[in-house]
Amino acid sequence: MKSVEELLAIKNKVKGQMNVRSENGEDNIRVLVGMATCGIAAGARPVLNALVEEVAKRNLSNVYIAQTGCIGVCQYEPIVEIVEPGKEKVTYCKMTPEKAIRVVTDHIVNGKPVAEYTIGAVAK
Amino acid sequence: MYRAHVLVCGGTGCTSSHSPEIIDALNEELKAKGLENEVQVVRTGCFGLCSNGPIMIVYPEGCFYSQVKVEDVPEIVEEHLLKGRIVKRLLYSETLTQEEIKPLNQTNFYKKQRRVALRNCGVIDPENIEEYIAVDGYQALAKCLTELTPEDVIKIVSDSGLRGRGGGGFPTGRKWSFTAANKADQKYVVCNADEGDPGAFMDRSVLEGDPHCIIEAMAICGYATGATEGYVYVRAEYPIAVKRLEKAIEDAKAYGLLGKNIFDSGFDFDLHVRLGAGAFVCGEETALMTSIEGNRGEPRPRPPYPAVSGLFAKPTTENNVETFANIPQIVLNGPEFFNTIGTETSKGTKVFALGGKINNTGLVEIPMGTTLREIVEDIGGGIPNGRKFKAAQTGGPSGGCIPEKFLDTPMDYDSLLKIGAMVGSGGLIIMDDTSCMVDIAKFFLKFTVDESCGKCTPCRVGTRRLLEILEKITDGKGTMEDLDTMEALCYYIKDNSLCGLGQTAPNPVLSSYRHFKEEYIAHVRDKKCPAGVCKNLVQITIDPEKCKGCSACSRKCPVGAISGKIKEPFVIDQSKCIKCGVCIETCRFDAISRK
Numbered sequence: 001m002k003s004v005e006e007l008l009a010i011k012n013k014v015k016g017q018m019n020v021r022s023e024n025g026e027d028n029i030r031v032l033v034g035m036a037t038c039g040i041a042a043g044a045r046p047v048l049n050a051l052v053e054e055v056a057k058r059n060l061s062n063v064y065i066a067q068t069g070c071i072g073v074c075q076y077e078p079i080v081e082i083v084e085p086g087k088e089k090v091t092y093c094k095m096t097p098e099k100a101i102r103v104v105t106d107h108i109v110n111g112k113p114v115a116e117y118t119i120g121a122v123a124k
Numbered sequence: 125m126y127r128a129h130v131l132v133c134g135g136t137g138c139t140s141s142h143s144p145e146i147i148d149a150l151n152e153e154l155k156a157k158g159l160e161n162e163v164q165v166v167r168t169g170c171f172g173l174c175s176n177g178p179i180m181i182v183y184p185e186g187c188f189y190s191q192v193k194v195e196d197v198p199e200i201v202e203e204h205l206l207k208g209r210i211v212k213r214l215l216y217s218e219t220l221t222q223e224e225i226k227p228l229n230q231t232n233f234y235k236k237q238r239r240v241a242l243r244n245c246g247v248i249d250p251e252n253i254e255e256y257i258a259v260d261g262y263q264a265l266a267k268c269l270t271e272l273t274p275e276d277v278i279k280i281v282s283d284s285g286l287r288g289r290g291g292g293g294f295p296t297g298r299k300w301s302f303t304a305a306n307k308a309d310q311k312y313v314v315c316n317a318d319e320g321d322p323g324a325f326m327d328r329s330v331l332e333g334d335p336h337c338i339i340e341a342m343a344i345c346g347y348a349t350g351a352t353e354g355y356v357y358v359r360a361e362y363p364i365a366v367k368r369l370e371k372a373i374e375d376a377k378a379y380g381l382l383g384k385n386i387f388d389s390g391f392d393f394d395l396h397v398r399l400g401a402g403a404f405v406c407g408e409e410t411a412l413m414t415s416i417e418g419n420r421g422e423p424r425p426r427p428p429y430p431a432v433s434g435l436f437a438k439p440t441t442e443n444n445v446e447t448f449a450n451i452p453q454i455v456l457n458g459p460e461f462f463n464t465i466g467t468e469t470s471k472g473t474k475v476f477a478l479g480g481k482i483n484n485t486g487l488v489e490i491p492m493g494t495t496l497r498e499i500v501e502d503i504g505g506g507i508p509n510g511r512k513f514k515a516a517q518t519g520g521p522s523g524g525c526i527p528e529k530f531l532d533t534p535m536d537y538d539s540l541l542k543i544g545a546m547v548g549s550g551g552l553i554i555m556d557d558t559s560c561m562v563d564i565a566k567f568f569l570k571f572t573v574d575e576s577c578g579k580c581t582p583c584r585v586g587t588r589r590l591l592e593i594l595e596k597i598t599d600g601k602g603t604m605e606d607l608d609t610m611e612a613l614c615y616y617i618k619d620n621s622l623c624g625l626g627q628t629a630p631n632p633v634l635s636s637y638r639h640f641k642e643e644y645i646a647h648v649r650d651k652k653c654p655a656g657v658c659k660n661l662v663q664i665t666i667d668p669e670k671c672k673g674c675s676a677c678s679r680k681c682p683v684g685a686i687s688g689k690i691k692e693p694f695v696i697d698q699s700k701c702i703k704c705g706v707c708i709e710t711c712r713f714d715a716i717s718r719k
Contacts, residue, residue: 001379001380001381001387002380002385002387002388003387003388004263004266004270004387007257007262007263007266010254010257010258011257011258011260011261011263013254013258014254014255014257014258015258015259017125017126017258018129018248018255018258018259020126020127020128020129020183020184021129021131021183021247035206035207035208036207036208037207040206040207045162048127048162049125049127049162052125052126052127052162053125056125057125064184065127065184066184066185066208067207067208068208069207069208069209
């Protein structure tokens, strides 16, 4: 390594991977994935991993992704809830890894919830 | 990309309570469940709360699991990591509240702490240089080499108000400027990691948890003072620290952060590790350098000071591990970051190794000026078994004791000197009312007698004679004149010894005599040990009124000193009794006491 730029490049690469270890701040966007038996059976783990990958790829340090228990509507699993401070919770259901990536780009990054994946749209 | 990180403490404390086995079991169990690519297991440095080890923190939730056993691992993996259900029974009790899991930094132990030197301990993997870089590592060095002149660096360190953390408290910036001012073909930087005080483990924890910050700081010091080579002198008794430091140096060389032409600035810096062979005197700066040179570790007279003629007779800057650990943060964030913490004359934070009769044994880093009461009662969680605080020993065998009436003394260099104690390297041993102060002084003196290198007579012979007087007192054979001789001898040793070891060796005696004179007098005049520790001054007796004659004590007595008939009062044969106290603990009728 011969330059400060190279040092910063390593820093930025690894820092994203270490974000998980920061304490959950109050103004973070919380992403909760239902990981009870019903969620796991319906395929929640690939969804969770896709979310983690995408958030890391985009270096979103204000996003906290965690598992949660059964939300109670097992027929709509895998369920992902997004809680933004000061806003109403958005619940996405019947998620797939592909849908998860779109939720990250549209909802978390650009602030536009993906209406067609929400429980309101799917449950009609 | 890992969705969850499991941080397991790999410090010496938790390692001795089987954290390596826990890490192995975790990796195995994760593999069995197919989670090895989703969950990362990280072996970190010390978290500080050693009494609750082995410690494990699971992120993103930030769950603090304490006293984890290998058998608990399958449950943690199955419940927490697979299904997202926190294993509440293993949570550190204070973090478990009714509604939610309390973050660690809001617990009593961590709330009043401010981590500067220990900032990365328990946060990063010390064996992974990239994790250190991710938390701003080596940026302070980059800033020095690319933006600042050596004079700028020394000014920043001077302005920060940082003083030596090894015990002396000498202003670090000034020390660096002395070496910088001397012209020589070769200069050196030395890191003193020969942490010898009984009960102190601050430096070990920094080296184990964040070795790269020492490397970075030494390179900065080299740049500021004009040195191109450095030595870290570590005790051989710290195998984990040595291993991690060596790995860190190797990695830093591979990344071009040590070696020739660092950051293309033309600055070269190389680092070597030297192991100490367990001599306490080698913690003294001149003895340490003599030892690095390959000679028997003995101090040499000062002047000349190391800044003029140090290692291999070249100008040398020597600092303690904790002093160095503060440097990268000071350079990176500016002197104001540091000099706004602490008191008027003692800036920044200090790490203390909290031990003895205290609930939360471990490592704490507090702003200078925090009172002893806050450390003992809030951070330390008080004295176990509802006993009463008696005194705290700071600075180990070179320091003094702080009695209860000074509990509200702010912990800083000058306030502690005023009451006859010292900040020292940071060992803080808490004593309760079952500790005899004369016995404690004797304990520390025994240590210095063993460790005196023998080069100068006041220390070699003086400490030995002093110990003999103390032994006479604790044996109940002391006279009032002995106390006067003892005090005079203390001052004689202090004034005439060659190095810091002898000059400070009488401190435990002097300070305990100053604050607990009545206890010394009780030993001499009344032939009594008020705390019931000194064996020759106590008798264990059975109260015939209370004794039911159950024989429980006589069955437990290891030397067969108790005899009697069942259902009649038993008696202790004083000539056989070794005063171990087992009978007192055994008796269910409170009939046996120590007087």
